[in-house]
Amino acid sequence: xxxxxxxxxxxxxxxGLIVSLFLIVTxxxxxxxVALVLELAIIAFMGIEPKRFWLRTLPVWVAAPLTALxxxxxxxxxxxxxxxxxxxxxxxxxxxxxxxxxxxxxxxGLPAVVLFISIDPTxxxxxxxxxxxxxxxxxxxxxxxxxMVGLFLDDWRSLELARRARGVADRGxxxxxxxxxxxxLVLSIRRGSKLSIAMxxxxxGGDTPRTWARESWWGAAEWFTLVIGALIGVAATVVAVLxxxxxxxxx
Amino acid sequence: MLILGESGxxxxxxxxxxxxxxxxDEGESExxxxxxxxxxxxxxxxxxxxxxxxxxxxxxxxxxxxxxFGCENLGVPRDEIWMRVRDSLAQVxxxxxxxxxxxxxxxxxxxxLALAGVLAMRPGLIVLDEPTANLDPxxxxxxxxxxxxxxxxxxxxxxxxxxxxxxxxxxxxxxxVLAAGGGVIADGxxxxxxxxxxxxxxxxxxxxxxxxxxxxxxxVRGVQQTLLxxxxxxxxxxxxxxxxxxxxxxxxxxxxxxxxxxGxxxxxLALTLGGLLAPVDGVVAASTAxxxxxxxxxxxxxxRELLTRIGTVFQDPEHQLLTSTVRAELEVGPRxxxxxxxxxxxxxxxxxxxxxxxxxxxxxxxTLSGGEKRRLSVATAxxxxxxxLVLDEPTFGQDSRTWSELLALLARLVDEGSSVIAVSxxxxxxxxxxxxxxxxx
Numbered sequence: 214x215x216x217x218x219x220x221x222x223x224x225x226x227x228x229g230l231i232v233s234l235f236l237i238v239t240x241x242x243x244x245x246x247v248a249l250v251l252e253l254a255i256i257a258f259m260g261i262e263p264k265r266f267w268l269r270t271l272p273v274w275v276a277a278p279l280t281a282l283x284x285x286x287x288x289x290x291x292x293x294x295x296x297x298x299x300x301x302x303x304x305x306x307x308x309x310x311x312x313x314x315x316x317x318x319x320x321x322g323l324p325a326v327v328l329f330i331s332i333d334p335t336x337x338x339x340x341x342x343x344x345x346x347x348x349x350x351x352x353x354x355x356x357x358x359x360x361m362v363g364l365f366l367d368d369w370r371s372l373e374l375a376r377r378a379r380g381v382a383d384r385g386x387x388x389x390x391x392x393x394x395x396x397x398l399v400l401s402i403r404r405g406s407k408l409s410i411a412m413x414x415x416x417x418g419g420d421t422p423r424t425w426a427r428e429s430w431w432g433a434a435e436w437f438t439l440v441i442g443a444l445i446g447v448a449a450t451v452v453a454v455l456x457x458x459x460x461x462x463x464x
Numbered sequence: 465m466l467i468l469g470e471s472g473x474x475x476x477x478x479x480x481x482x483x484x485x486x487x488x489d490e491g492e493s494e495x496x497x498x499x500x501x502x503x504x505x506x507x508x509x510x511x512x513x514x515x516x517x518x519x520x521x522x523x524x525x526x527x528x529x530x531x532x533f534g535c536e537n538l539g540v541p542r543d544e545i546w547m548r549v550r551d552s553l554a555q556v557x558x559x560x561x562x563x564x565x566x567x568x569x570x571x572x573x574x575x576x577l578a579l580a581g582v583l584a585m586r587p588g589l590i591v592l593d594e595p596t597a598n599l600d601p602x603x604x605x606x607x608x609x610x611x612x613x614x615x616x617x618x619x620x621x622x623x624x625x626x627x628x629x630x631x632x633x634x635x636x637x638x639x640x641v642l643a644a645g646g647g648v649i650a651d652g653x654x655x656x657x658x659x660x661x662x663x664x665x666x667x668x669x670x671x672x673x674x675x676x677x678x679x680x681x682x683x684v685r686g687v688q689q690t691l692l693x694x695x696x697x698x699x700x701x702x703x704x705x706x707x708x709x710x711x712x713x714x715x716x717x718x719x720x721x722x723x724x725x726x727g728x729x730x731x732x733l734a735l736t737l738g739g740l741l742a743p744v745d746g747v748v749a750a751s752t753a754x755x756x757x758x759x760x761x762x763x764x765x766x767x768r769e770l771l772t773r774i775g776t777v778f779q780d781p782e783h784q785l786l787t788s789t790v791r792a793e794l795e796v797g798p799r800x801x802x803x804x805x806x807x808x809x810x811x812x813x814x815x816x817x818x819x820x821x822x823x824x825x826x827x828x829x830x831t832l833s834g835g836e837k838r839r840l841s842v843a844t845a846x847x848x849x850x851x852x853l854v855l856d857e858p859t860f861g862q863d864s865r866t867w868s869e870l871l872a873l874l875a876r877l878v879d880e881g882s883s884v885i886a887v888s889x890x891x892x893x894x895x896x897x898x899x900x901x902x903x904x905x
Binding site: 334360375392396400407410417 | 780801
C-alpha cells in the first residue's frame, strides 16, 4: 500500500498539476487513456475504501459523460455524419472528440480528487507558507476561515428552522433563501471579527518573524511523488506521439 | 481581580484595551493605558485574552496546533513550543491527545483550550471576558479551577469580567465595580465591596450571592390536559439517533425542563418537539385540542400553522431575527396570521411594554444587548400566543435582572394555561420554574 496520506500536500498538488499540464496541451483519446490506466493502477494501491472512493469521485463520474455528451452533440464536424437535428450533428469527428474529452476529464479529475481527499488543511497551509513561501498572514487567515465553514453549515440549518418557527417558511422560497443568505453573511462577519480578535490577542499579525511548530517536511517521498506525476505525463505523451494521435493545441 | 458593573459599563472594552486588540478605528479613547510601562498593542504576548464564546476562539483544527499558535506568532523556537504546549495543557487540566479535533471538544474544554493557548505565550497578565457564561455547571467549575491553578503556578495577574459573582468571589483578591457612565464605583476586597455595594449591584443585574434575584410565586393551576405526546421518540440529526427512545406527555399549565450534559441531544429534542425537526424514529403527536384541524403531526404542519400552536425560541436569538426594527420583528408573526392591523398593533405595543422594549421599538435588533435580544426573541414567539412554548437555554449569559424577568413571564404563562418546555443548564432557573424535568444522558 502506498502511504500517500503522509506525503506533503504541496507535492500532491504539484504532481496533479504536472499530469494536467501534459494532458491539456493535446486532445486525443490515446494520451488520456494511457494516463488514466496508469493512475487507476496507482490509486488501486492507495488503500482507499471503495465506498469512499466512489462517493468522493462521484462528481467526476457525473461531469465526464455530461461534458462528453455536449461535445458529441455540438462538437467539431468531421467524417461521416450519423445524426443531425437543428444544431446537433453527430459525426465521426465529434464522436472521437467526445471520447477523448470523457477520458481527459477522468484522467485529470480522478487523481485530483483522490490526492485531495487525503490532504489535511493544516498541513497544506504549513506547506504553502513554509515550502512555497506564500505570505503567512494570508495562508493562516484562509486556514482559519476554512475551519469556520462547519460553523456556517450549522448556522444555515438553524436559520432555516428558525424561519419555519417564525411562520414565514410557507411561501416565497427564493426570497427566503436570499434573506437567509444575508443573515448568514451578517453572522459570519460577526464570527469572523471575533476570531480575528482571538488571533490578534495571540500575537498574530505582529512584527516578530513567525516560527512554525510543525515542520513542513520535504524528502524523497515528495520528490518521488512529483516524478511519478511527470512519468505519467511523459508516458501518455510518448505513446500518443508514437501512435500518431498526439495533436498539440494552443489555448 | 474581578471586574463588575451593569451591562454597558464598558467592561469588555476595558479588557480588550488591556489585551491591545482595540483598533484605532473602533471608537474614541482618552487617557493612557500602559502594560509594563508600554502601549498594550506593542506588548503582544504579555497579555492573554479569553473571550466568552467558545466556538469563536478556536483557531486551528488540532488541539496541539491551536495551543502552539500564539507561540509561533511570538517566534518561539520549535522545540520549546511543544514543551510549552504540553505544560499548558497539563496546567489547565485538559487531558486529550495533541491531534484531537478541536471541534469535538465540549464548551468547557474549548474554554480551557483557549486558556492553554494564552498560557503557552507565558503572559504576565491574563484577561478573561465572561469565560464561563456559556457553559454548563461542570464546565464552569472546570474553567474556574483551571484559572486558579494557573494563577498559583505562574504568578500571572488575572483580570476577569463575569456577571456571576459566586463563581469567583472566593478566589479573587480584589473586586472593582465600573460605573455605567464611566469611572469606578468601588474597589477593594471582595467581602468589603460586596457588603457595601452588593444590593446596588444586584439591582443592576449582577449576580451577588447574598442578594439572589426574586423568584415568582406559582399559583394553583387549572385543569391540565395533554397537548403533545411523544411515543418511542428518537431524535437526532441526519438520521443518527441520540440516546434512548422517549415516551413523554406535554401538558397544558405545566413547565417541563430538559437537562443533561452537552451533546446529550437536548436542543435536538426541543426542536423535534417544536415541530421543526422530523423524529428519527417514533412519533410526536398533537392532541386534537392543540392540532385544531391541522393534522396529528406537528412536523407536517405549515410554518404558519405552527405559530398559534407551538412557538420555539432558539438558543441564539440572532438566528431568529428577520427584520430591521424591533417593532417590525414583533409584527412578523401576527402579520403571517393575517390579523387585523389594530390587533397587530395592540399585541406589539403590549409586548413592547411588558418586556421593557418600548424605548427600543425603532432600533435594529442586531444592535441590542444580549439581554435585550433574548427578551425580543421570547416576545416574537409570544406575539402569536402559542399554546406550547419551547425555549432553548433561555437564560444563557443573562444578567440577573433579565433572568428574573424571564422567569416571571414564563411562570405567568404557565399559570395562565400554556405549556412551557425549557432546555437549560441553569439549575436555579429549573428549580424556580419546572413542574417536572427529564434528564438526558
